[in-house]
Amino acid sequence: MAQFLIKRFIGLIFIVLGVTFITFILGYLAPGDPIKETMGDHFNLQTWEHLRHVYGFDLPWYQQYFNYLANLARLNLGTSFHPQQRPVWDIIKDGVPISAELALWGTIVTLLLGIPVGIWSAVKANSWIDTLNMGFALVIYALPAFVLAIFVQFIIVWANNEGFAWPVTGWGTPWQYSWSDIQYKLLPVLTYGAAGYAYYARLTRTTMLDVLRQDYIRTARSKGLRERVVIYWHAWRNALIPLVTVIGLLLGLLVTGSFFIENAFGIPGIANIMVTSAFQRNYPVIQATTIMIAMGVVVGNLLSDILYTLVDPRIKVE
Amino acid sequence: MDTRDTESGTPLNDTGTDTPLKPGQGQGPQTANGHALQETAHATTTLQTRPAIKKSNRTTSPFGESMRRFRHDLRAMVSLCFFIVIIIVALVGPPIYQHIGGTMQSDLNGPIGPTIYHSYDHQELTRQYEGPSAQYWLGTDNLGRDLFSRLMQGLLVSITVAFLVEIVDIFVGVTIGVLAGFYGGAIDIFLARFTDLIFAFPGLLFVILLSGVIGTSTSDLLAQLPIIGPLLGNGNAPLLIVSLALALVSWPMMARYVRGQALQIKQQDYIEAARTVGTSNFRIIVHHIVPNLFNIVFISATLNVAGTIIGEAGLSYLGLGVRPPGSSLGLMISDGSNILNIHPWVAFLPTIALTLIVLAISFIGDGLRDAFDPRS
Numbered sequence: 153m154a155q156f157l158i159k160r161f162i163g164l165i166f167i168v169l170g171v172t173f174i175t176f177i178l179g180y181l182a183p184g185d186p187i188k189e190t191m192g193d194h195f196n197l198q199t200w201e202h203l204r205h206v207y208g209f210d211l212p213w214y215q216q217y218f219n220y221l222a223n224l225a226r227l228n229l230g231t232s233f234h235p236q237q238r239p240v241w242d243i244i245k246d247g248v249p250i251s252a253e254l255a256l257w258g259t260i261v262t263l264l265l266g267i268p269v270g271i272w273s274a275v276k277a278n279s280w281i282d283t284l285n286m287g288f289a290l291v292i293y294a295l296p297a298f299v300l301a302i303f304v305q306f307i308i309v310w311a312n313n314e315g316f317a318w319p320v321t322g323w324g325t326p327w328q329y330s331w332s333d334i335q336y337k338l339l340p341v342l343t344y345g346a347a348g349y350a351y352y353a354r355l356t357r358t359t360m361l362d363v364l365r366q367d368y369i370r371t372a373r374s375k376g377l378r379e380r381v382v383i384y385w386h387a388w389r390n391a392l393i394p395l396v397t398v399i400g401l402l403l404g405l406l407v408t409g410s411f412f413i414e415n416a417f418g419i420p421g422i423a424n425i426m427v428t429s430a431f432q433r434n435y436p437v438i439q440a441t442t443i444m445i446a447m448g449v450v451v452g453n454l455l456s457d458i459l460y461t462l463v464d465p466r467i468k469v470e
Numbered sequence: 471m472d473t474r475d476t477e478s479g480t481p482l483n484d485t486g487t488d489t490p491l492k493p494g495q496g497q498g499p500q501t502a503n504g505h506a507l508q509e510t511a512h513a514t515t516t517l518q519t520r521p522a523i524k525k526s527n528r529t530t531s532p533f534g535e536s537m538r539r540f541r542h543d544l545r546a547m548v549s550l551c552f553f554i555v556i557i558i559v560a561l562v563g564p565p566i567y568q569h570i571g572g573t574m575q576s577d578l579n580g581p582i583g584p585t586i587y588h589s590y591d592h593q594e595l596t597r598q599y600e601g602p603s604a605q606y607w608l609g610t611d612n613l614g615r616d617l618f619s620r621l622m623q624g625l626l627v628s629i630t631v632a633f634l635v636e637i638v639d640i641f642v643g644v645t646i647g648v649l650a651g652f653y654g655g656a657i658d659i660f661l662a663r664f665t666d667l668i669f670a671f672p673g674l675l676f677v678i679l680l681s682g683v684i685g686t687s688t689s690d691l692l693a694q695l696p697i698i699g700p701l702l703g704n705g706n707a708p709l710l711i712v713s714l715a716l717a718l719v720s721w722p723m724m725a726r727y728v729r730g731q732a733l734q735i736k737q738q739d740y741i742e743a744a745r746t747v748g749t750s751n752f753r754i755i756v757h758h759i760v761p762n763l764f765n766i767v768f769i770s771a772t773l774n775v776a777g778t779i780i781g782e783a784g785l786s787y788l789g790l791g792v793r794p795p796g797s798s799l800g801l802m803i804s805d806g807s808n809i810l811n812i813h814p815w816v817a818f819l820p821t822i823a824l825t826l827i828v829l830a831i832s833f834i835g836d837g838l839r840d841a842f843d844p845r846s
Contacts, residue, residue, distance in 0.1 A: 162669075163666065166667075167666060167671075170667045171667070171670070174671075174676075175679065175681075178679060178680065178683045178684075179683065226536050263815055290832075291829070294776070294825075294829050294832045295825055295828065296780040296783065296824070296828070298783075298784060298800075298803065299821050299824060301827060302803060302810070302817055302821055305512070305807065305810055306810050306814055306818075309811040309814075313811065365796045374747060400669075404669070404672045405674075407672040407674070408673070408675075411674060411687070411784070411788060412784060412787065415788055416807065426682075427678065427789070427790070429682070430678055430679070430681060430682025430683075430790055431789055431790065433682065433683070435683065438682050438683065442679050445672075445675055446670070446672075449671070453670065455801075
């Protein structure tokens with residue numbers, strides 16, 4: 153088991169290097185000269201060269217990359233470009249807890265709703281309940297996140313016109329849960345978890361159906377065990393394994409969804425900051441947010457691998 | 471006994487008496503056994519006294535069988551028809567629409583004909599947010615632009631991006647996948663590492679990164695290119711960037727599928743037979759492996775189209791794809807979402823269109839997968 157984890161860890165280091173390199177090299181190759189743009193009308197050749205030297209822009213690319221990595225290791229994300237000139241961390245630091253909170257609740261919604269619905273559909277396979285659930289999940293999965301967000305917002309707006317008072321956009325205080333906060337957060341979280349919910353519901357159903365056909369389930373039933381024990385103890389524990397392996401994909405879905413949900417609901421999280429800075433061509437911020445999000449995915453994958461070794465006893469034997 | 475079998479119509483073996491087996495057809499025993507079965511079949515039919523059952527004109531090639539299965543899938547066929555209608559509307563709709571309707575007396579622009587007021591970027595600022603009417607078939611948006619022509623332009627954009635992305639996806643993915651599967655070695659390792667990187671780096675993240683870094687400034691540069699420049703004007707230049715970015719993150723998946731299939735095909739006997747005869751590697755790849763990849767490439771590409779269309783719409787929604795005055799489904803949704811409380815129709819129209827297209831492609835992809843690869 154340790155070998156498996158070590159191998160994965162080394163692979164992840166390569167991925168970290170790859171991600172930082174791609175992010176860095178795109179910023180390096182990007183058109184536009186930040187110093188020139190900041191100087192604007194006060195352009196002066198000497199000052200320009202001096203500033204280039206100060207910021208290290210006149211170094212060869214591999215040295216700049218090395219400096220970039222060194223700064224990252226010291227958690228120094230650089231200074232943003234015009235017009236803010238603030239340290240990048242300043243700009244990002246408010247967004248991190250918000251995105252983390254959104255991701256956490258989205259994952260909880262996905263797992264707590266998706267898995268039971270999947271099990272329920274598998275147990276009642278081919279009945280109208282099953283068809284309804286799977287049809288619903290298919291539609292939700294096929295629809296992009298921002299489309300779902302539009303529908304949800306339309307419903308809120310319509311309800312507001314009928315006298316309901318529910319906020320359409322915005323995010324309350326991070327990690328606080330007063331009634332007003334819940335009003336802000338409930339629907340974005342549900343919309344965020346919707347794609348993951350649909351994926352997990354379908355996957356759980358397929359896995360459970362496979363497991364329920366196995367011989368050991370038949371043995372358990374013929375032993376006279378209650379149906380509930382059969383399903384929740386024997387069947388579900390074996391169905392867990394593919395569900396855990398797929399957490400990596402769930403992270404991908406979460407990251408993709410976060411851009412649209414944060415944009416649609418006006419949530420000032422990291423993804424929204426990234427989009428705004430992409431719009432403004434604020435490269436240091438783009439690079440920093442990309443790396444943060446990619447690191448989140450990498451860490452999540454590592455956690456899911458650890459979870460996988462805990463859940464699948466066969467791994468320990470290898 | 472034999473005559474009873476043939477009378478009831480059940481074939482005595484899979485290959486039947488119609489066409490001889492071709493290499494690559496079916497995965498079952500081919501060389502010696504196949505011939506043996508065929509001879510038994512021929513022998514049996516000569517014993518019967520009644521004339522044989524009328525030969526049906528039904529093709530028995532695997533492709534034909536798969537197409538037949540696909541044709542019987544109602545959901546997939548309806549979706550396919552819908553999709554073809556959409557393509558036709560997007561391609562020939564705008565020119566036709568621009569000749570329907572008489573001259574209009576615009577408040578700000580004087581008398582103008584349908585060529586102008588039915589184009590997707592013409593603004594009529596005094597006629598905002600109209601509902602569907604005889605003049606504006608689906609109403610107008612916040613700047614008085616005709617929604618129907620904007621919708622058609624958005625559909626055209628989506629289809630163009632999907633087309634470009636799939637071409638790159640298929641060419642690059644198949645090439646690298648086949649080389650990785652056939653030769654293994656360095657290319658295989660590179661593909662595996664690169665795929666891991668792309669999977670660890672959620673596609674949209676990378677696309678936004680690319681669009682943000684390259685997007686804005688290069689569109690001016692691209693508009694000055696000799697031939698395709700004018701096509702890329704009007705805010706459409708980001709299309710090329712978006713297509714490039716989306717293609718870059720989709721080819722690893724295709725390459726992976728192709729690699730798996732190429733590995734499988736490599737094990738087949740006829741490949742070894744071809745090698746024994748002295749066929750060069752190049753000919754083996756081009757004549758034997760690539761044609762047998764058709765199924766998986768077809769299915770994978772179709773399923774990828776839905777993701778591409780969503781990706782392009784999403785990017786335009788975020789403002790990083792097609793810019794105004796261009797039109798895209800995502801851009802229309804984004805514009806309309808600001809005014810949901812008063813004029814929901816402006817956002818709903820592109821939303822419904824996008825939903826229907828994505829569902830249709832998903833159904834087509836599912837139908838293709840069921841028809842061409844029933845084992846999966």
